[in-house]
Amino acid sequence: MDRGSGVTAGTRSSDGATRVSATVIIPAYSMARWDQLVKAVDSCQAQTRAPLEVILCIDHNEELLARCSDRWAGADQSVPVQVVANRFAQDHLDASAHQRAHGSKRRFGAGWARNTGAEIASGDILVFLDDDAWAEPDWLERLLPPYDDDATVAVGGAPLPEYQTGRPDWFPPNFDWVFGCAYEGMPTELGPLAHLIGANMSIRREAFEKVEGFHSIDFDDLDLCMRVADAFPDGAVLYEPRAVVHHYVPGDRVAWRYFWRRCFFVNREKVEAFADMGSAANLHAEVAFVRRALTVQSKAAIAGVVRGHVAGLVQLGVMLLGIALAGLGNAAGRIGLLARRRMAP
Numbered sequence: 001m002d003r004g005s006g007v008t009a010g011t012r013s014s015d016g017a018t019r020v021s022a023t024v025i026i027p028a029y030s031m032a033r034w035d036q037l038v039k040a041v042d043s044c045q046a047q048t049r050a051p052l053e054v055i056l057c058i059d060h061n062e063e064l065l066a067r068c069s070d071r072w073a074g075a076d077q078s079v080p081v082q083v084v085a086n087r088f089a090q091d092h093l094d095a096s097a098h099q100r101a102h103g104s105k106r107r108f109g110a111g112w113a114r115n116t117g118a119e120i121a122s123g124d125i126l127v128f129l130d131d132d133a134w135a136e137p138d139w140l141e142r143l144l145p146p147y148d149d150d151a152t153v154a155v156g157g158a159p160l161p162e163y164q165t166g167r168p169d170w171f172p173p174n175f176d177w178v179f180g181c182a183y184e185g186m187p188t189e190l191g192p193l194a195h196l197i198g199a200n201m202s203i204r205r206e207a208f209e210k211v212e213g214f215h216s217i218d219f220d221d222l223d224l225c226m227r228v229a230d231a232f233p234d235g236a237v238l239y240e241p242r243a244v245v246h247h248y249v250p251g252d253r254v255a256w257r258y259f260w261r262r263c264f265f266v267n268r269e270k271v272e273a274f275a276d277m278g279s280a281a282n283l284h285a286e287v288a289f290v291r292r293a294l295t296v297q298s299k300a301a302i303a304g305v306v307r308g309h310v311a312g313l314v315q316l317g318v319m320l321l322g323i324a325l326a327g328l329g330n331a332a333g334r335i336g337l338l339a340r341r342r343m344a345p
Contacts, residue, residue: 023123027113111220153235156196157243193239230280271333
């Protein structure tokens with residue numbers, strides 16, 4: 001269906017080029033996010049370049065599954081919505097590690113739910129959107145064109161924060177990854193990026209199948225990107241900052257407690273995730289992040305203080321503390337992994 005200046009996914013455009021088709025997959029697990037989930041689906045149906053379908057994969061929540069089915073299943077819509085239950089039970093395993101990594105009490109990891117949706121997707125491209133994010137109308141119009149180049153394997157967009165309570169002055173802009181959003185230092189135009197962000201990312205279906213989908217309950221986006229880069233060494237993993245979604249950030253995620261726990265525990269738990277990736281794992285992106293933080297962003301913060309922006313000094317201190325906590329987390333993870341391996345039969 002033609003929508004204004006957009007073109008239907010999977011058809012030929014006026015220049016004769018074949019355009020890839022897309023399926024948007026949204027994992028969901030909580031009734032508490034109902035309003036945000038509705039907004040997410042609505043935004044997918046309002047795209048200037050329409051997806052073939054939206055798949056809602058509900059993670060072990062019968063009440064949410066029933067409500068989504070009542071609202072969307074079988075409804076006559078320009079972009080059809082399929083509602084399915086996550087068929088994997090692994091989300092209930094190792095929940096304590098997932099809770100520690102997020103610094104809050106939660107059990108949900110989107111990886112297995114995304115895999116369930118991918119199994120029934122019809123599109124050439126699998127596009128992943130979180131249940132607490134909504135997309136700009138030109139999101140897919142920006143996200144999909146890089147796939148016109150056959151060398152492109154995966155493309156991510158920018159999840160920008162939508163704060164419930166506002167952003168605290170002390171929060172350093174290059175640590176927005178803490179709540180799953182694009183952060184200072186990422187490319188400002190279309191270009192390669194090692195780690196795409198799960199709230200706004202896509203991949204060719206055949207590439208997804210080759211790496212056997214998401215392998216983890218947590219760090220699922222990191223794990224996928226690492227495996228894709230390893231399986232397709234000549235393929236492009238790209239970031240398109242103009243493909244924008246707005247990712248909801250509740251008040252408890254801009255608190256100091258959440259910040260320090262994420263810096264420490266994410267990097268502690270990441271050690272085991274990297275170990276599971278085997279030869280696909282590398283720390284290039286992490287090293288580059290620290291190098292940039294200690295040079296470019298530190299100099300910018302100091303320059304801001306000289307100009308009278310006192311908040312920049314606080315942000316600099318928090319940034320350095322966050323890096324230190326990440327390093328301590330990594331060390332703790334390595335020690336823990338070594339101890340577990342020694343105790344293993």
